[in-house]
Amino acid sequence: xxxxxxxxxxxxxxxxxxxxxxxxxxxxxxxxxxxxxxxxxxxxxxxxxxxxxxxxxxxxxxxxxxxxxxxxxxxxxxxxxxxxxxxxxxxxxxxxxxxxxxxxxxxxxxxxxxxxxxxxxxxxxxxxxxxxxxxxxxxxxxxxxxxxxxxxxxxxxxxxxxxxxxxxxxxxxxxxxxxxxxxxxxxxxxxxxxxxxxxxxxxxxxxxxxxxxxxxxxxxxxxxxxxxxxxxxxxxxxxxxxxxxxxxxxxxxxxxxxxxxxxxxxxxxxxxxxxxxxxxxxxxxxxxxxxxxxxxxxxxxxx
Amino acid sequence: xxxxxxxxxxxxxxxxxxxxxxxxxxxxxxxxxxxxxxxxxxxxxxxxxxxxxxxxxxxxxxxxxxxxxxxxxxxxxxxxxxxxxxxxxxxxxxxxxxxxxxxxxxxxxxxxxxxxxxxxxxxxxxxxxxxxxxxxxxxxxxxxxxxxxxxxxxxxxxxxxxxxxxxx
Numbered sequence: 001x002x003x004x005x006x007x008x009x010x011x012x013x014x015x016x017x018x019x020x021x022x023x024x025x026x027x028x029x030x031x032x033x034x035x036x037x038x039x040x041x042x043x044x045x046x047x048x049x050x051x052x053x054x055x056x057x058x059x060x061x062x063x064x065x066x067x068x069x070x071x072x073x074x075x076x077x078x079x080x081x082x083x084x085x086x087x088x089x090x091x092x093x094x095x096x097x098x099x100x101x102x103x104x105x106x107x108x109x110x111x112x113x114x115x116x117x118x119x120x121x122x123x124x125x126x127x128x129x130x131x132x133x134x135x136x137x138x139x140x141x142x143x144x145x146x147x148x149x150x151x152x153x154x155x156x157x158x159x160x161x162x163x164x165x166x167x168x169x170x171x172x173x174x175x176x177x178x179x180x181x182x183x184x185x186x187x188x189x190x191x192x193x194x195x196x197x198x199x200x201x202x203x204x205x206x207x208x209x210x211x212x213x214x215x216x217x218x219x220x221x222x223x224x225x226x227x228x229x230x231x232x233x234x235x236x237x238x239x240x241x242x243x244x245x246x247x248x249x250x251x252x253x254x255x256x257x258x259x260x261x262x263x264x265x266x267x268x269x270x271x272x273x274x275x276x277x278x279x280x281x282x283x284x285x286x287x288x289x290x291x292x293x294x295x296x297x298x299x300x301x302x303x
Numbered sequence: 304x305x306x307x308x309x310x311x312x313x314x315x316x317x318x319x320x321x322x323x324x325x326x327x328x329x330x331x332x333x334x335x336x337x338x339x340x341x342x343x344x345x346x347x348x349x350x351x352x353x354x355x356x357x358x359x360x361x362x363x364x365x366x367x368x369x370x371x372x373x374x375x376x377x378x379x380x381x382x383x384x385x386x387x388x389x390x391x392x393x394x395x396x397x398x399x400x401x402x403x404x405x406x407x408x409x410x411x412x413x414x415x416x417x418x419x420x421x422x423x424x425x426x427x428x429x430x431x432x433x434x435x436x437x438x439x440x441x442x443x444x445x446x447x448x449x450x451x452x453x454x455x456x457x458x459x460x461x462x463x464x465x466x467x468x469x470x471x
Contacts, residue, residue: 035399144380
């Protein structure tokens with residue numbers, strides 16, 4: 001049985017949901033505004049005969065034609081574009097970091113969201129990109145370098161015990177918590193995510209997610225912002241993790257705007273009930289915008 | 304007795320020679336001076352950055368500041384290879400800061416630009432300085448740096464790192 005069938009009671013149109021999950025995903029690039037503008041990238045694509053179309057809800061994204069390979073073009077070489085799925089741009093938009101702030105991306109590699117955060121900060125302020133895997137860190141470094149990011153500090157720590165020792169013990173203004181997950185929402189580009197699915201894995205990784213989110217809330221200043229995101233549908237890895245956070249830390253879910261179609265987080269799942277504020281989180285299903293699946297919530301730390 | 308460079312951590316560069324405690328370590332003034340002399344960039348461009356050494360002669364540029372020394376995996380971007388006779392800018396730094404350069408920029412024809420990107424030696428028309436140049440090309444209505452070329456004896460040797468070379 002398809003593990004994704006367990007979500008048939010959550011989605012409005014299960015048939016459309018399953019059909020979308022079986023379609024391949026178009027290749028999308030994000031314009032890196034540290035080095036280029038959407039207009040200049042568009043002109044470079046036109047000059048090179050690259051097939052592309054703008055993405056309606058975000059003026060820095062282009063969907064590429066089926067035969068285009070984003071890594072093999074001048075805009076990629078110049079660091080003007082980064083291959084990044086549409087839904088994966090959501091958490092940095094929700095976090096909304098400002099130039100000059102102190103920002104942590106606690107599970108940063110390979111760096112699509114980190115480089116997006118740097119661009120939204122105008123490459124000003126202090127951005128920490130952390131990961132615990134050396135190989136993935138080297139990908140983060142090289143992606144950040146290609147994008148021309150100069151405000152990034154790369155660290156290698158377990159995000160569940162992230163230490164502020166290198167940062168004068170000063171907490172962050174904003175933290176992005178884009179945790180490792182069961183990746184169900186990436187099934188359109190990676191069918192393995194569903195083939196190797198097990199409830200044990202979902203429950204195991206949920207424990208890690210609770211640890212990472214908890215520590216992230218602790219290293220955020222009072223009144224600061226934390227964004228929690230996954231590329232999975234399982235409420236065990238989404239609302240249940242947030243429920244654990246609001247019960248154990250001084251924080252609350254807050255609303256945020258997004259021009260991509262989404263539905264509210266759930267307040268009930270498999271006999272569990274969650275706080276009503278879960279409705280402020282956003283679930284993004286593949287059949288609503290022809291994208292991957294995603295989950296994103298914005299939290300504010302108590303004063 | 305002066306301290307030695309520790310390759311496992313980042314140390315902020317001394318502002319000037321008088322502030323230097325590690326022998327042979329380039330100063331902030333020298334590093335900025337090299338870039339502004341070589342490429343005609345304005346010193347103000349680098350005013351708000353801090354500069355660091357990790358590994359002998361490997362200079363990094365960082366948009367913020369941190370306590371020195373810093374035991375982190377990466378700090379900003381690699382900027383310059385110093386502590387040798389001829390200082391050499393990095394591909395990343397040339398791509399990031401080279402657009403504002405006013406001299407020592409060789410603009411390649413498209414065929415040469417592609418060969419350069421592939422790591423090949425080319426022989427573009429050039430009657431300027433020898434040494435490290437910014438290799439650039441025209442794209443989307445402007446001149447864009449590709450990487451670092453070493454110009455010697457009438458030819459331009461591409462310094463594109465292996466991992467950044469492409470063929471298309």
